[in-house]
Amino acid sequence: MMGLKLGSLIPQSAAIPRLLKEGLRQQGRLYAIAMAAMIVSAATSAGVAWVMEKIVDALSRPDSRAYVLTVATMVMGIFIVKGMATYVQVVFMSRAGNRIVAHQQSQVFSKLMRQGLSYFNAMESSEIIMRVTQGAQACRRLIDIIVVSAVRDTLTLLALLGVMIYQQPLLSAVSLLVGPVALYGIRRILRKVKEIMESELASMSEIYKVLQEGAGGIQVVKIFSLENTMRDRMDRAVRTVEKRANAISRLEAITSPMMETLSGVVIAGVVVLSAYNIFGGEPTTAGQLMSFVTALLMAYEPAKRLSRMRVSIEASLVGVRMVLDMLDMPDTQIEAPDAAPLAPGPGEVEMAGVRFGYAEDTPILKGVNLVFPAGRISALVGPSGGGKSTLINLAMRMFDPTEGTISIDGQDLRMATLSSIRQRISFVGQTTFLFSTTIRENIRCARFDATDEEVVEAAKAANAHEFIEALSEGYDTPVGENGAFLSGGQRQRLAIARAIVKRSDILFLDEATSALDSHSEALIQDALGRATQGKTVIVIAHRLTTILNADQVFFIEAGQVAESGTIETLLAGPTRFRTLYDAQFEGVSERGSRDRQVRFNA
Template identity: 70%
Template sequence: MSDPSAAPAAGLGPIIMRLLRDGFREQGRLYGVAIAAMVVVAGSAAAVAWVMEWIIDALGNPENRGAVIAVASTVIAIFVIKGAATYTQSVFMARAGNRIVASYQYRVYSKLVSQGVGYFNRTESSDIIMRVVQGATACRTLIDIIVVSAVRDTLTLVGLIGVMIYQQPTLSLVSLLVGPVALWGIRIILRRVKSIMESQLTAFSEIYRVLQESSGGIHVIKVFSLEDHMRGRMDGAVRRVEDRMNSISRLESATSPIIETLAGFAIAGVILVSAWNVLGGQPSTPGELMSFVTALMMAYEPAKRLSRMRVSIETALVGVRMVLGILDMPESQAEARDARPLKPGRGALEMRGVTFGYGAAPVVRNLDLLFSAGQTSALVGPSGGGKSTILNLAMRLYEPSEGEVLIDGQDLAGATLSSVRQRISFVGQNTFLFSTSVRENIRMARSDATDAEVEAAAQDANAHTFVSELPQGYETMVGENGSFLSGGQRQRLAIARAILKRSDIMLFDEATSALDSHSEALIQEALARVTRDKTTVVIAHRLSTILGADQIIYVEEGRVVERGTLRDLLAADGPFRRLYDRQFGVAEPAPIALAEAAE
């Protein structure tokens, strides 16, 4: 898969216009108030430089106390207005920016969860987290840079230059000669910024990766004494981020000496030209000259910020491209435009000529299967034979490259995804729990379930007893992916969740693998009760768990090798019989008697 961060091939202009269009459409009122405040701030800056003429003239004639009081009152008013406008600008820009971050994070997450499972198999979770967190913040940063620079700094600079030109047109021309030289210096800096930022985000991704692997694999790290190895990885990632951050800081700071030096030459030139009257013309009054010098000195700060603007934009642009790349990414599993909900039925599940592979080589080939409504079917066979893939296709987590998957004769390709998922419950061998309470984990199957229904499902899954003994019972928090519970406890909660959903079709992929023999027997009894009259498909490597199945299907290398009842397959003396003999020894009547008892 191509890197989503590189997806938007548009140049800087279209990306900025897209961000501004989206930002102002969603937060136009907040940005409008902030921009109005920026206009006032810019006008106040020009007014400060302008009023310097009045201040000098008033101080030169202190006997005119009325004029002095008027000038002093004007200065107070200017700074009060500027302070209030600066506060308003900061508050409303922050509110709009925070809303932009939240909006982009939600939109990116919404886009991600609409992708098929294959996308998450191909993309590391650390990379996804970085895109959501760093990218959304970069969008806010870029909008802030554009709005603040384009409005406040530009208007402030224009206002101050206007004061300069009005007071001293000739001296203004001398001071403005440094502008083209500054732009030339900044263009040199920009050439380095892009490459550094791209490698910077790669280094950030490695930090996230190390943190996630340390959290998820802490048992392996401890058992194999990998602490020093992981510290080394983290140290390398952190140092790479530090080095790149220092490089970016140097490049951003490099604009300051350029502007500082050029400003020094400009001010020195103005002093020399003014003192020696090199260019001739009418002599200036002290007030006019002070107003000009004040405007020139105040223009330095907005000019410096504007000179850094392009560097800051390039710094944020890599993260912005990552976000837009995800938002523009086509969904890897999309519903048909005319998709319709599945019609009610008993839940017969069928595959006709299905071929599918995760890569170039197919995992299942021209597969024909029928899981009859209301019956239990067992999938057995060697690992990697395609059993879990069959369940993934049944849940429409993947689309077959050839053939059809049907529920009650309806092709899933033409059905809405939500209606397919409503008909199916699933428990896998890799149990996943959310970082919330026991009750809410079970209730994830059906949000409208009552507390009594949740507890009844836990009882059916043989989970009620141990849940009742937890510190807060059903309100006990289970930790990240159920880290506060044992493997068997997590699996029983997952089974309770599937039971609560009350689906027509129930799929179990080694659902009792983490249970001891006593708990497994109780769960098998519960499953036999709750799956009665439901279409049930069970993957099991321990044949003792599926001896009572209505049909057993032996799958190897993506093909059905044989199928039938337990007695049929034992009599056939094929691969299932050899698997049976390896687990039970020579066929004995006890397992068959167990199967008959289950019936």
């Protein structure tokens, strides 16, 4: 199991102040209202303890009806105010917390959208989901814990201590002896919390991973009878999470019996000391003793919450630091400070001395020099792993070369804005990704200002209009998750329609027909013929029937351009391309192959 990458987490000493500063700055008004309500709630808690003296006195003077009614009115008022303050506190704390979760999730997703492909290649999607969901919730929990403990519980405890000291100063001093003992016990508990929480979050990430793989690869799971294997993986992850969650619960819960035991000892001691009047002085009235004991009993709950605060903070900090760590990661692909939009041009793409590797010690491209002429079809062929897809990814600026330059119409892509690069290019790959929305919106996502008429026109050009019209809801038919309700050929034609509606100058095709049957391939080849007219086309193909009308061919092998030229030139001699051609066509004449080929520009 691959655990969460926790090595680069920001220090705990920096995480809490930063989160509080951001949270309170963004939701300061809501927290201010909640804190004001907490202050009122703390005051009324002290008022409840204080009024107990008056209640006992009233019960001992039943003949004084006016006094009894006054005390009764005071009690009712205190509890009404306390209830209203509690309501305001809960509502505004919830609003502030929900906004923090929403803000953190939006902020993290925005950060993800600024990353290049290298980031997503290095980070598992299950870990990303884990950070966005659990981390954002941890941010809310941490702020709530600190705000509630720092304001409500602390003020309530101080107010109740004030009542205790007012009623019985010496007995209050004896009661405070419990504090140091409780702090010592909590300090020992905290040592185990961080390690357990990191392990629990790693196990949660494994649960997300199993869910994703089980749902996304369900066909493979069924075909190879992997149901039991997937169930075993899930069971192990779930049991691990359960075990560690139980450990955290034990650590959090241990503070309760500890505080209860200590409180019981203190209360028993106070009763004995008060009964025997060991300290001497003025005799204690029943009302004073009741008020003191009530304040002491009420102080138990906020004291217990404060004693558990450090454990709860430590349990939330791992998730908080994961989110902040993600936000602090440098963008893997950034624009130059003086980046300028690409100027309009014919669409010539050039690579000069390009070197690149996904890992520093494993070069993929080794000094590539080539030119894709504007308005022409250029084909990349060669064995798998030679670097063809990498060349396309670099030309689309999904990555930046480690050496050399890539330019469009003479403008270095690293000096151009990313948005202007994306406007100039379109892409159709071997596997088509569709959003879980309607057909219309999947086509229109390439250009949101496209009219319904333009969407239909693009679908017709992609040979998709006929099958779309045959669907129950036509262009408003949902396609399911990643086009699950459509066939491979239908998804591919939608991808071509998407590329057509964009009206870009440069079109990249990466094995766009390799996984299709002959009928679907013929439809798509015909659609590509219309989609590529007048554009700069760079196409990767293993099946040479798809590139026989290319203006030039580059044979890519071992990260270098091994051969280049027109098809006629490369077939004229003993070239690598000729060997590949003969192997695929098995002696069929070049003319016969060309006659059966549905050309791009037909």
